[in-house]
Amino acid sequence: MVLVSTARHGAPGRIRIIGGSLRNSRLDVADMPGLRPTAERLRETLFNWLAPIISGARVLDLCAGTGALGIEALSRGAASVQFVEREARVARAIEQNLARLKQADGAVAAMDAEAFLRGAGRPHxxxxxxxxxxxxxxxxxxxxxxxxxxxxxxxxIYVESPRTVTLTLPPNWQLQRESHAGDARGALYRRT
Structure with missing residues (x-):
């Protein structure tokens, strides 16, 4: 994650949910060097792509950061979201946002994503x-x-990366759509 100011999304330290039942709700963002919320434009594009399938989906938000992507999924009808965030203070901020927004279908694991994925897999x-x-x-x-x-x-699988980086992903992940915002690339893949 790259450091960006959250001021353009609202008050410093806050970003907003852009759609669904929580539309315009504000998320408190922990003050943490390197924390980079997904740009609002990329979030809006992603959830427009996901509109036909997000309702009832089981979602895994790896390297959750602010939790904005996962909370946006809950706002738009996802059945559940498992957040994984290695920084304890940032994970606590996600838990506090979930509690304040009364989102009981979100769970937070305060641990490294690689360690989390070494556990027993549950399909998402x-x-x-x-x-x-x-x-x-x-x-x-x-x-x-x-x-x-x-x-x-x-x-x-939604993958966010720098625009200039070429990723090596599993060959059965087929690119469905992609978009760009600033230096970031957002790409949606389907597992085949």
């Missing part, structure tokens, strides 16, 4: 994969998702 319909850009974890996490039983048969 949608995975939100947005690791800190500087760590270059896309390939390792994608392999763990694919091999560990974390993906439903025709799961969708």
């Amino acid at each position: 319909d949608l995975v939100l994969l947005d690791p800190p850009f500087a760590l270059g974890l896309w390939k390792a996490l994608a392999q763990q998702l694919e091999q560990g039983g974390w993906l439903a048969t025709a799961a969708l």
